[in-house]
Amino acid sequence: MLQETTNKLEKQLCSLLLEIGFLPVDSGVLRNARLVEGLGDFIRLIMIGQQQGSYATISVNVLPAAQEQRLGGRQASALK
Numbered sequence: 001m002l003q004e005t006t007n008k009l010e011k012q013l014c015s016l017l018l019e020i021g022f023l024p025v026d027s028g029v030l031r032n033a034r035l036v037e038g039l040g041d042f043i044r045l046i047m048i049g050q051q052q053g054s055y056a057t058i059s060v061n062v063l064p065a066a067q068e069q070r071l072g073g074r075q076a077s078a079l080k
Helices: 007-019 030-049
Strands: none
Touching: none
8 A cells, every 4th residue: 555655656666566466556645544554453353363364365346336226315304
């Protein structure tokens, strides 16, 4: 995961990561680091706490947009 860097440095780092088989993900501004750190804690929990070992990984799937709304949603209030 990359945090706020200069464009030139970011491009160099991304190309190096791609060369060694990693997929770099730009997580935006530095204040998002707390979210990235939380993900690291979650991975450690799975690896150690759940005894999944050092080969445990996280997979992210991007789902297509919903064609229709099924649950919840906003409706106009009947209150006055």
